[in-house]
Amino acid sequence: xxxxxxxxxxxxxxxxxxxxxxxxxxxxxxxxxxxxxxxxxxxxxxxxxxxxxxxxxxxxxxxxxxxxxxxxxxxxxxxxxxxxxxxxxxxxxxxxxxxxxxxxxxxxxxxxxxxxxxxxxxxxxxxxxxxxxxxxxxxxxxxxxxxxxxxxxxxxxxxxxxxxxxxxxxxxxxxxxxxxxxxxxxxxxxxxxxxxxxxxxxxxxxxxxxxxxxxxxxxxxxxxxxxxxxxxxxxxxxxxxxxxxxxxxxxxxxxxxxxxxxxxxxxxxxxxxxxxxxxxxxxxxxxxxxxxxxxxxxxxxxxxxxxxxxxxxxxxxxxxxxxxxxxxxxxxxxxxxxxxxxxxxxxxxxxxxxxxxxxxxxxxxxxxxxxxxxxxxxxxxxxxxxxxxxxxxxxxxxxxxxxxxxxxxxxxxxxxxxxxxxxxxxxxxxxxxxxxxxxxxxxxxxxxxxxxxxxxxxxxxxxxxxxxxxxxxxxxxxxxxxxxxxxxxxxxxxxxxxxxxxxxxxxxxxxxxxxxxxxxxxxxxxxxxxxxxxxxxxx
Ligand SMILES: *[C@@H]1O[C@H](CO)[C@@H](O)[C@H](O)[C@H]1NC(C)=O
Ligand SMILES: *[C@@H]1O[C@H](CO)[C@@H](O)[C@H](O)[C@H]1NC(C)=O
Ligand SMILES: [Ca+2]
Ligand SMILES: [Ca+2]
Ligand SMILES: [Ca+2]
Ligand SMILES: [Ca+2]
Numbered sequence: 001x002x003x004x005x006x007x008x009x010x011x012x013x014x015x016x017x018x019x020x021x022x023x024x025x026x027x028x029x030x031x032x033x034x035x036x037x038x039x040x041x042x043x044x045x046x047x048x049x050x051x052x053x054x055x056x057x058x059x060x061x062x063x064x065x066x067x068x069x070x071x072x073x074x075x076x077x078x079x080x081x082x083x084x085x086x087x088x089x090x091x092x093x094x095x096x097x098x099x100x101x102x103x104x105x106x107x108x109x110x111x112x113x114x115x116x117x118x119x120x121x122x123x124x125x126x127x128x129x130x131x132x133x134x135x136x137x138x139x140x141x142x143x144x145x146x147x148x149x150x151x152x153x154x155x156x157x158x159x160x161x162x163x164x165x166x167x168x169x170x171x172x173x174x175x176x177x178x179x180x181x182x183x184x185x186x187x188x189x190x191x192x193x194x195x196x197x198x199x200x201x202x203x204x205x206x207x208x209x210x211x212x213x214x215x216x217x218x219x220x221x222x223x224x225x226x227x228x229x230x231x232x233x234x235x236x237x238x239x240x241x242x243x244x245x246x247x248x249x250x251x252x253x254x255x256x257x258x259x260x261x262x263x264x265x266x267x268x269x270x271x272x273x274x275x276x277x278x279x280x281x282x283x284x285x286x287x288x289x290x291x292x293x294x295x296x297x298x299x300x301x302x303x304x305x306x307x308x309x310x311x312x313x314x315x316x317x318x319x320x321x322x323x324x325x326x327x328x329x330x331x332x333x334x335x336x337x338x339x340x341x342x343x344x345x346x347x348x349x350x351x352x353x354x355x356x357x358x359x360x361x362x363x364x365x366x367x368x369x370x371x372x373x374x375x376x377x378x379x380x381x382x383x384x385x386x387x388x389x390x391x392x393x394x395x396x397x398x399x400x401x402x403x404x405x406x407x408x409x410x411x412x413x414x415x416x417x418x419x420x421x422x423x424x425x426x427x428x429x430x431x432x433x434x435x436x437x438x439x440x441x442x443x444x445x446x447x448x449x450x451x452x453x454x455x456x457x458x459x460x461x462x463x464x465x466x467x468x469x470x471x472x473x474x475x476x477x478x479x480x481x482x483x484x485x486x487x488x489x490x491x492x493x494x495x496x497x498x499x500x501x502x503x504x505x506x507x508x509x510x511x512x513x514x515x516x517x518x519x520x521x522x523x524x525x526x527x528x529x530x531x532x533x534x535x536x537x538x539x
Contacts, residue, residue, distance in 0.1 A: 025058055027072030027112065028081040030092060043069060067095065074098045083109045088122035088129075133530045143495045143522025147418055150520060154413070154420030161405050168402050175395045182384070182391040189377075189384035196374040204367050220278045224270050226287055234267040235277070245286050411441060412463065414470055418520040422499060429501035429514065436504045438514065444475045444489045446512075455479050457512050458489040471521055481510040489514060495522035 026037055036046060037057060044051045045064030056063050058072040067076030072095075079095030083105030097104045104110045106125050108118025227235045227243075237259045240246070246262065247254040260266065264276050370378065413419040419440070426439040436457075438444040447454040457478040464472025471493050478487030489512040496502075496517025503515040523529065 025054075025072075027058060027109070028083075028095065028098065029071050030080075030082040031084070031090070045069060070095060072098065074100070081110060083107055085109075085122050088126045137526055137530060139497070140495055140522045140524075140526035142497055143519040144524045146497060146519035147522050150421050151416045151418050154417035157420055158409075158417070161409060165402065165405050168398055168405070172395065172398045172402065175391065175398060179388070179391040179395050182388040186381070186384040186388040189381040193374075193377040193381035196377050197370070200370055200374050201367075217274075219282070220274055221270070223278065223282070223285060223287075224273050234269060235263070235273055236267040237263065242288070243281075243285065246281050246284050413441075414520060419470075419518075422518070422520070425499070427499065427501050427516070429504050431504060436501065436512075436514065438475070438489070438491065438501065438516075440473075444478070444512075444514075455487070457487040473516075478510075484510055486510070487512065491516045493518055493521045495519070 025039060026034065029037055033046070037043065037054075039054050041054065042051045043054050043057050045066055046068035047064065047066040049065055050063070052063050052069060057069050060070070060073045060075045062076035062079075063069045064076070067079035070076040070079045071081055073079070074096045076095060080092050081095040081098050082090060082092050084090050085105055085107045088106050091105065093104050093110060098110045099112075099114050101111070101114060101116055103116070103118035105118070106122040107120050111118045224235060225231075227239050229239055237256055240263060241254055241256070241259045244254045247258060249258065262277060262280055265272070268277055369375075408423055411423065413423060422440040424440070424442075426437050429436040429438075433449055435447040435449060436444065437447060437454075441460045443459045444457050445454045446457050455478070458475025459477050461474040461476040463469045464474065473491040473493065475489040475491070476486070478489070480486045487510045491514045494502075494515060494517050497519060499516075499518045499520075501514055501516050505513050507513055
């Protein structure tokens with residue numbers, strides 16, 4: 001009995017000493033590999049290459065190519081040191097961190113033979129981790145309660161939508177019938193309107209053609225009389241020759257030959273002038289007015305602020321006048337409203353030499369008002385058109401609402417429709433320079449705070465990819481960056497009690513990233529997940 005007791009004590013002592021010894025030698029070995037390090041046997045490097053006496057393990061000299069004989073020293077450049085980190089989580093570090101003066105393991109085991117005494121922080125770390133876990137568990141628990149409310153609301157939204165859709169379909173049927181009626185009424189009202197307007201227009205065109213002819217005749221006769229200076233009812237070569245403006249070939253004088261080419265004979269009668277000469281010269285012809293005085297010239301000149309040389313006064317002014325009148329003509333054709341005003345303004349000009357005196361008649365070319373009967377039909381047709389337009393708008397509005405509701409119904413708003421209430425909602429994130437506004441499932445914009453136009457940084461594209469599909473939202477195809485791709489936004493969703501954006505960054509140019517908190521991504525199974533999780537995984 002006594003002997004046995006002694007033996008037991010001795011055994012315990014030896015065991016203790018042996019273990020202590022082992023603890024040094026077996027430093028830095030991962031628990032799963034401990035069975036490979038047996039002090040009574042030679043050690044075989046873990047890559048199987050060579051066997052060495054066990055004393056070579058952790059002797060601060062690298063023997064194995066894979067570094068497996070020196071897990072507890074920094075002798076092998078590729079060695080792995082395992083810290084047990086009791087109370088927390090064991091980790092493997094590169095063995096050159098061993099004894100480098102920096103505490104890498106929370107249990108301080110990497111600095112075992114250094115002057116630095118590493119405090120054991122494993123307990124503290126574990127405590128913090130547990131607190132963090134607890135905080136997260138609580139957050140998710142509260143979030144899930146909110147999320148369930150959101151899911152319940154999604155249910156009532158669905159029912160409301162279904163009812164509204166039925167209502168709208170009914171309404172649409174009625175409105176479309178009404179629209180068809182209104183269209184028929186419009187057609188009926190427009191028939192007599194068109195007929196009356198056409199009649200009126202045709203009458204006006206006829207009258208205008210007659211007036212046009214009379215005007216031409218008047219001009220033609222005026223011109224003939226002007227040219228026929230000796231009033232023998234003939235225009236001769238000499239009479240036309242003074243109009244050098246008609247000379248197409250300015251190289252030489254206005255020769256007899258050239259004049260004759262225009263007249264087609266030595267002289268022409270009014271009829272001949274009418275049929276062969278007038279059209280040729282009417283555009284270039286300038287009436288010669290004897291009464292032009294220097295005073296009148298200078299007035300005209302100063303009005304125009306484009307002084308001509310004093311020689312060739314007549315010529316210069318006439319050109320000027322002609323140009324001005326043709327410009328005036330254009331203006332009048334375009335804008336009849338100004339006619340009266342212009343008549344007053346240009347009164348002086350009437351006395352000035354002009355190529356074609358008829359310019360003042362052009363002002364009468366406004367189509368006359370419709371007669372009262374036509375006006376009545378137009379009024380009726382206008383009313384019918386307005387009624388039709390109103391009916392059209394009503395149909396369009398209802399169709400749009402139906403379309404919107406259907407679009408929303410087809411939208412993937414989460415596994416349990418938990419994102420449903422966020423549809424149509426916009427959320428802002430205020431930054432120093434910009435406000436970022438994301439309108440869920442639609443688009444996101446960047447609004448400069450100092451004024452200036454907002455920039456779309458993306459349109460709703462899709463959810464993220466499995467397995468955490470609903471934790472990411474993608475908005476793409478925003479306004480293109482200068483010389484770059486189009487802008488895009490990725491929203492990373494995180495469990496939170498409220499729906500809110502909490503950060504926006506631009507990690508790569510034109511690719512924005514937002515962190516958004518929402519109960520919709522809170523996890524009902526978080527408790528179970530957290531206890532199975534590696535403490536080092538952050539999320
Ligand atoms: C260990 O903790 C003490 C006080 O608790 C502190 O003064 C000391 O600097 C710490 N040592 C290291 C290596 O962090
Ligand atoms: C001039 O010719 C047109 C046809 O081109 C004719 O209608 C008009 O009556 C003529 N005028 C005179 C005064 O002969
Ligand atoms: Ca060694
Ligand atoms: Ca270290
Ligand atoms: Ca004559
Ligand atoms: Ca000539």
